[in-house]
Amino acid sequence: MDVVNGFTCLCPSGSPACSSSGDLCDSGPCVNEGTCIDVPGGFTCQCPAGYDGPTCDSVARCLLTNDQSDVLIVVSVEQAVYLPGDLIEYGCPDGYHLSGSATRYCRSDFSWSGHEPECVMEDRASTAHCVLTLNSSDVLTIVAGQQAVYLPGDSVEYACPDGYHLRGSATRICQADSKWSGQPAECLMTSLRSDGRAVPVVPIVSGIGAVIFFAVVLAIAITFFIRKRTASYGDELVNTPDVAYRTSKDLFMGGTYAEAKETTNEPIYQDSIL
Known part of the structure; x- marks a missing residue:
């Protein structure tokens, strides 16, 4: 048979008059990283897990649709290929709840069991949370963890500016009962002694x-x-000094009033003479 710039032979299979011109695997007929193997009269493809077909172009696995903007988390051991019988588990970060199936199985028809999972943002203000009260006139500063709503597990860290020292807990955690751990934090003014050392000032x-x-x-x-x-x-x-009380009778029994006064150093009180 004439062909452009030459000729070709149509030979019966196995005829010694004809020989294969070139390796059929040179053209790379196997896709999806399939391995091409020459066989008499053609080639065959060895397909990796998850692919099938003469050239490995058919998907034989359960596919995952991952949206980069989605916050859905795979909490089980993530695999490159999911074959029938494999499972996958999902979760959501804080502030979201899971809608759909948390666990799904790859079925024999290469579809997933259950319902498509997704993470739905919670209305944090309506859920149980810890209330953070700060006085606008206070110098207490939040250095980490500042947010609008604090759910159980969230934490906040405090600090004071120069000239103040912190009293209470520098780090507090929102607990399951919607109460803060530790002690309330406050900034107390610090004064300097004559030697330059700081002394707390009691408010x-x-x-x-x-x-x-x-x-x-x-x-x-x-x-x-x-x-x-x-x-x-x-x-x-x-x-109280001892006072000697003398009656007029006592005074005049031993002499005159003047004599009696001279014989004692004690004060003498004269009663009235009837």
């Missing part, structure tokens, strides 16, 4: 705390004053 209490504080101080002061007066009065009683 002045206010509100009902101030009333209680000053009531206690006043009670202590009154108690101290009463005890001091009582002790002073007792000292006066103990140190």
